[in-house]
Amino acid sequence: xxxxxxxxxxxxSLITNLYSQDEDCSCKTDLTFLDSxxxxxxxxxxxxxxxxxxxxxxxxxxxxxxxIFDCHSLLNELLISLNDNHSxxxxxxxxxxxxxxxxxxxxxxxxxxxxxxxxxxxxIDLDSLQSVLNTKTKKNIExxxxxxNYMTIxxxxxxxxYKAIILDSESDFWQIGEIMYTLIPFGDDYLLNIGGGITSxxxxxxxxxxxxxxxxxxxxxxxxxxxxxATKTPSEDIYxxxxxxxxxxxxxxxxxxxxxxxxxxxEKFYKSLEGSLNKRNLIIDLRNNGGGGDRNSNIxxxxxxxxxxxxxxxxxxxxxxxxxxxxxxxxxxxLENCQLFGKRTNGTLAYEIKDSNYTLPCNNFIAVLTSKxxxxxxxxxxxxxxxxxxxxxxxxxxxxxxTYINNNPN
Numbered sequence: 198x199x200x201x202x203x204x205x206x207x208x209x210s211l212i213t214n215l216y217s218q219d220e221d222c223s224c225k226t227d228l229t230f231l232d233s234x235x236x237x238x239x240x241x242x243x244x245x246x247x248x249x250x251x252x253x254x255x256x257x258x259x260x261x262x263x264x265i266f267d268c269h270s271l272l273n274e275l276l277i278s279l280n281d282n283h284s285x286x287x288x289x290x291x292x293x294x295x296x297x298x299x300x301x302x303x304x305x306x307x308x309x310x311x312x313x314x315x316x317x318x319x320x321i322d323l324d325s326l327q328s329v330l331n332t333k334t335k336k337n338i339e340x341x342x343x344x345x346n347y348m349t350i351x352x353x354x355x356x357x358x359y360k361a362i363i364l365d366s367e368s369d370f371w372q373i374g375e376i377m378y379t380l381i382p383f384g385d386d387y388l389l390n391i392g393g394g395i396t397s398x399x400x401x402x403x404x405x406x407x408x409x410x411x412x413x414x415x416x417x418x419x420x421x422x423x424x425x426x427a428t429k430t431p432s433e434d435i436y437x438x439x440x441x442x443x444x445x446x447x448x449x450x451x452x453x454x455x456x457x458x459x460x461x462x463x464e465k466f467y468k469s470l471e472g473s474l475n476k477r478n479l480i481i482d483l484r485n486n487g488g489g490g491d492r493n494s495n496i497x498x499x500x501x502x503x504x505x506x507x508x509x510x511x512x513x514x515x516x517x518x519x520x521x522x523x524x525x526x527x528x529x530x531x532l533e534n535c536q537l538f539g540k541r542t543n544g545t546l547a548y549e550i551k552d553s554n555y556t557l558p559c560n561n562f563i564a565v566l567t568s569k570x571x572x573x574x575x576x577x578x579x580x581x582x583x584x585x586x587x588x589x590x591x592x593x594x595x596x597x598x599x600t601y602i603n604n605n606p607n
Contacts, residue, residue, distance in 0.1 A: 276402075289561060359379070359380040413516035427594075453493040489520070501535075511602070549567055
């Protein structure tokens with residue numbers, strides 16, 4: 198049965214969305230333009246040899262590409278060779294926005310669009326595939342994953358990558374049998390997840406980790422009854438302070454966005470901390486902090502640095518601690534009385550985006566490329582910042598930290 202499935206996987210998929218037949222508009226046209234921009238980036242200068250090897254391979258494959266889904270996958274695959282996880286390709290079409298979703302006419306029109314129908318539906322016996330994938334343990338990437346009340350996907354090996362196919366869907370926008378993601382291994386046990394935004398169906402790409410049956414970024418899991426506290430914070434607020442029962446102050450720092458209104462709210466929150474952090478233990482929760490900039494994080498860093506001279510600081514990190522939040526965690530880890538707890542971060546911190554977005558020639562994609570490097574963080578790109586103490590994802594992380602603090606008095 199398994200051999201049959203594998204053979205079916207390689208059968209050509211149903212391609213409904215072809216690139217324009219105009220000779221001036223093809224995936225190769227987009228690739229050539231993208232290559233010209235990549236060669237100006239700091240990441241190219243550092244990873245030139247690896248990039249050239251990848252480009253030589255991809256330039257041969259691109260001539261057979263005739264769908265926007267496959268072109269999007271191929272262009273993002275090329276970017277892996279830069280070891281720069283801020284650089285990604287996205288579809289120009291944003292997909293299902295709130296405006297589209299709330300307007301029946303616009304939604305109906307979108308369902309006729311190239312993007313909506315871009316996702317291939319390979320000729321696979323889904324019942325047979327499920328039978329095989331049901332045998333996979335939590336230690337295997339392959340298997341069946343569910344996002345409760347929304348969707349079930351099957352992840353199976355396909356050559357050197359993985360495919361995620363929809364097995365069941367409660368969404369009006371995703372169809373059973375569609376390939377939702379291609380997952381390509383890279384770095385230190387990371388996966389480049391290339392495919393559709395789960396609520397928008399926009400073609401996107403981002404860094405994922407799958408461990409013990411969990412998609413750390415997108416929230417799919419093999420056992421929906423299993424608790425996952427890796428991303429579960431006690432509040433939806435971006436900034437939150439709470440005084441815990443045993444001499445501990447808890448701070449949730451959900452963003453380092455350096456633009457208003459977030460920056461203004463952050464400044465007010467940090468101002469409220471001045472002179473009032475009077476307990477011996479401080480928990481800083483950076484889970485799900487997608488980053489931002491130093492204009493925001495440096496204000497907090499100075500406060501914590503002064504506090505840590507006489508007190509203890511415990512920092513929570515996870516796979517969704519990204520970019521400037523990773524840099525912040527790294528700086529805190531160098532303070533004498535500060536320790537990191539949780540799970541390894543996203544590994545997206547050595548480069549910076551500064552007005553370097555490009556529309557590719559065929560008007561299907563936007564290329565987001567970086568233009569500045571942070572040399573001191575290069576060793577952590579595609580590896581992440583590791584905690585000193587890993588926490589169990591099935592037990593409340595705040596409670597685990599409180600226990601640790603009580604068992605290790607100052």
